[in-house]
Amino acid sequence: MVDGDLLSDIGVFFSNLLRDFTSGLIFFGGPLDILLAVLDVLATSLVIYYVLKILRDSRAWQLLKGLALIISFALICSLIGLDTVGFLLNNTISVLAIAFVVIFQPELRRALETVGRSSFNMISSAITQEEGRESSGSVHNMIESIVRACESMSETFTGALIIIERSTKLGDFVEQENVVQLDAAVSSTFLQQIFYKGSPLHDGAILIRDGRVSAARVHVPLSDNYHLRRDYGTRHRAAIGASEIGDTIAVVVSEERGTISLSLEGRLYTLDNGDALRTLLHKLLSPTKAAGGLSGWFRGGRHGKAGRRADAAKQGKGGSQETNNEAESAVIAASEYESLPMWRRILRRSPNPAGPKVTRKQKVVLSFASIAISIVLWLYVQVTVNPVDNRTFSVSLSYRGVEAAQAKGFEIQIPVETVQVNVMGRRNTVTALRAADVTAYIDFSDIDQTGIIAVPVEIDTGTLLYTRPTFITPSSVTVSVREQE
Template sequence: MFEKFTDFIREVFSSLDSGYLFFGGPLDLVRYVIDIILVTFVLYNILKIIRDTRAWQLLKGVLLILVFILFCSFLGLEMVGYIFNKLLYIVAILFVVIFQPELRHALETVGLKSFSSFQSAIISDDSEDQLRYVSMVDEIVSACTEMSKTYTGAIMLLERSTKLGELLKQENVVRLDSSVTNSMLQSIFYKGSPMHDGALLIRDGRIIAARCHVPLSETFHMIERYGTRHRAAVGASEIGDTIAVVVSEERGTMSIAVDGTLYEMKDGQDLRKNLLYLLGLTSGTSKLTIRNKKHNKKNGKKAKVAASASEPVTAFSVADSSDEYDSEREEEAMPVVARKKTKQKKGKRSRNALLLLVSFMFSLMLWMYIQVTTNPVTEKSFTLQLQYENDNVLKEKNLAVKYPTENVKVRLIGRKSDMEDLTSSDLSAYLDLSEIESTGSIRLKVNVKCDERIYYRVEMQNPTDIPVSVYTRESDDE
């Protein structure tokens, strides 16, 4: 296999040097490029999804094994190559089984991003609905603030585009149909309540279920730093676009989990502002503002000072967000979810670029492997009868040629699919008599052409040119 791969690479560069392309025509080349780009995109997103999971370490181990096997193949260790070829299909099946949770999460993410743009937001344009959701946020903030003071643990799931209907089918779930109020939330999560340990599910601004059990997150930082309730909140946020609000029973802190990331809130006002931001709401004259990228770069140093400020983050009104407020106040007004996402994006650019490069290299090698195994570069030999073209041109010049009776042997190199169907009748070897200008002994180049529209290269030709004798045509030669 390694020799086939080397031969394929060598022929690719040989074809480029000689002006040929073994990839086919321009449309075929475009198709190959699109194929590689699509596979790169898929691999890149899969790697991004599993990067913070335990499967990432397993994947690195698999890659190390593959590198070891390739190195053994390069050294010509036949037994290692034999074992690898026999276990290849088993490894492929095990890969699907082991990475089943990550593959499922990848499909859920693709489905969410694909259809979210076609779905309406959770909040309609109706002002009454907006006021109802603002009231819901205020009740949640009040309840969380009170529960954080008494160290009462709680976890609330705010459903958005992704529906969590599977949580309602659990055995111990308690179905409800209640409005979201401070007293209702505190009574559900009261330490003596039987519904204290589960999660609360809110859909369309109403409580529809309690005591829901959510799959725990498996990301490294969650396993090492947080307990079950926070891992459940992050796990719920990984299911589509769900917002999870969690109150710590040990530390009395309030946090929001979005897109698999946990954000700790400073106080109730910070929690309220971020919930309004995530739900796309405005309350009264308050408005959540985010600095644009150009302003960020211009005032980068000041923004860092503001980000490290110890005073609480507060929202400000539209009237207050005029030019009299400088970049520090504008940074403070940014919701912590938006601010941390911006910083995370900056920190992840280099890592994402590396993942993109790895995905491209892997997809390119995978494409070459498929080409080598399914349609490799092969050789085929032919014996062709020599033909002559443009004989009428010699008659016009009153010249004649003594025709040599020779055959031409050629060996062509091309893709296997083209070479298998190619026969001697599809090829022709000829002399172009239009190149003759005067009498004498000259050598004419033997040209080889193919009637089929395939891409090939002449590896060997014998002879490459033939001597011919040219003389003046006599009257009896007509």
């Protein structure tokens, strides 16, 4: 239950926003405050753009638009006086917030996985670069063993599901109750023995971790986001479900048709033969990163997009097979994504070539929408969370330029006074101020005559963020200046 009337809160927000605009306080601040505001809006825009881009490629996009339409409709009804709709909105907004988390749970999980994988893959690749070069031979042997086993099982119509772990860890699979934990080398014979129909381990998948068979009889959660053909069964749904977990690769052999398929980024690609599988696995698993170390933060591999596409053209035998081409396009896109510098990988979602493309117009619309939303959020923060506030301090008066006045031959009778200062600034800034941070002083360095002189009181708050003294009592101090005897 939400306390208060949501419509009233919105009305108060807009009235405060209008007041601050007319008084000039909405952009209250100095150069540093303006710079921080610009950086704040840009950073928020990047986050919102990333979230919108992720949601656009999922079912959550339609749900989000529907949710926004419902809330907009309820607000309009409240504005024109339909109190029942407004009452329902005020009393169900918390339920909608919980429903948002529940409905978008898969998308939120994938977004966090993508950010985590993008952020730390470059660091781990820099650390393990030499190790990867030394293990290229073992990767080749593992791929050959998988391909030969899949070709053999395809001929005998033996069902199989092979899960290959990459940077996204699959420790939950190993910890399952009925899983048989192993530590065996990958070989064609061993894989065929596991998936032999009479084997007690053939039910489920096997997990390959660090080039070795780590577990067998693994039960993988089935995908619920992919519309499979009716002739695809549980094994194919499990393969897609596994590939939806980060950058996991799943290889599946159909027991009914004897086909070999590869699942990547939540999509299933049926291949023509073992040669196609071999080519794709080499592109995905071979340690051929061009950029490593700290340079990977700022640049991608030199032999990136053009080189991989040239290799694909050379190795693309049987180009009439559309599924093979789609799978190869997916692998090329995934390889290009892995070669991007870290800062670009954080801002770019892991690719899915078979999914909907983001056109230039859609990117522009998403960019403007992100900036508009971030500006509205910034205004909300400035008006409600961190508004312009005032605070009064009582400080002792100090004196500057006394030596300069004495050097001119003047003697000054210095009064001892306490000054009341009212300081205006953003709430977070003035709240952090202490009386010791505020200095009230008068400057005698410009005095050039004797007599009774009123010297203005000046204020220094000692903070880089912008503040403004709005009321000083007294605003000036009368001093007696006479020549030295």
